[in-house]
Amino acid sequence: MAGNSQRRNRRTSNKKGATVGSGGKRRRSLEGKGPTPPAEMRKGHAKQRMANARARQSAKRPVPRRGGKGSNELVVGRNPVVEALREGVPANTLYVQQFIDSDDRVREALKVAADRGGIHLMEAPKAELDRMTNGLNHQGLVLQVPPYEYAHPEDLSAAAFDEGEDPLIVALDGVTDPRNLGAVVRSVSAFGGHGVVVPERRAAGMTAGAWKTSAGTAARTPVARATNLTRTLEAYQKAGLTVVGLAADGDVELQDLEVLDGPVVFVVGSEGKGLSRLVGETCDLRVRIPMPGGAESLNAGVAAGVVLYEAARRRG
Incomplete structure (x- = not known):
């Protein structure tokens, strides 16, 4: 008779009961998987295939980590990348490792890069990223x-004169720490200066570290590069600017x-060596910052901030 069979394990009802030992699998399947990743990060998507192809082509071209003229710079690591994106450091490509273990930093980097726009998201194998970064972590x-x-x-002084203002410029002599350069750029912006001049060689350039220290002010404060700092200062003198060197x-x-309220260029040297001989001889005046506390010197960022504040105070 139906439903009265003596065979073991025969189903006598169409109803399915709970599966023993599921281990919460069904519960987990109901949990959300978070926001949908960008198309470039979705496996099998056409945009991902295109991004992978571009990444392979780009990775074949050597990209220096630090650059001189005309070269790219690479910011490497989850924390540095996230911090650079937060501070608005200019970027054109964010490389993400294939099958990466995502965490809050990876998700934030992807979100910020997508929100900013203009930053390509490219997925690349770990081997390619190892090669691009010379094996860095x-x-x-x-x-x-x-x-x-x-x-x-010359653009710095010309722009100031065009606006009917007396140029206020800071030139750096032998300053090699990008963080000092970034701090000077920030002070120039804060106190109404017209730009910063750095030598082309043996000096800090506008790297990602300098951008971060400038706290975004590098986007509106120009930095000029001088092939020869001494000749650049002499050109400023011919244009009517007073060159003032900071020296202990x-x-x-x-x-x-007495020249702070006129067209002036402040020259700041390194904390250890100060102004170089030729630059020091080119200066019209050499000024010292009184330090009653007994310190022997100030770093370039602090020294520039002090003189720029005094100049801004005099100019009203």
Whole structure:
């Protein structure tokens, strides 16, 4: 009779009961998987295939980590990449390792890059990222920063004169720490300066580190690169600017300097060596910052901030 069979394990009802030992599999299947990733990160998507092809082509071209003129810079590692994106460091490509273990930093990097626009998202095998970064611990994230577009030194003074203002410029002599350069750019922006001049060689350039320290002010404060700093200062003198060098043994104290309300270029040397001989001889005046606390010197960022504040105060 139907439903009265003696065979073992025969189903006598169409109803299905709970599966023993599912281990929460069904519950987990109901959990959300988060926001949909960009098309470039979706496996099998046409945009991902195109991005992978571009990444392979780009990875075949050597990309220097630090660059001089006309070269890209790579920001490597999850924390550095996220911080660079947060600070608005210019970037053109974000490389993400294939099959990366995603965490909050990876998700934030993808979101910020997508929100900013203009940053290509490319997936690349770990071997390609290892080669691009010369074996550094990239943690699956690499940000490519394009070369900085430097102004010409004459552009800084010309722009100030065009606006009917007396130029206020800072030139750096032998400053090799990008963070000091970024701090100077930030001070120039804060106190109404018209730009910063750096030598082409043996000096810090506008790297991602300098951009981060400038706290975004590098986007509106021009940095010019001088082939020869001494000749650039002489050209400024011919244009009517007074060249003032900061030196611990300067002849004039800052509060007694009478040229602050006119066209002026402050030259700041490195904390250890100060101004080079030729640059020091080119200066019209050498000024010292009084330090009653007894410190022997200030780093370039702090020294520039002090003189720029005094100049801004005099100019009202």
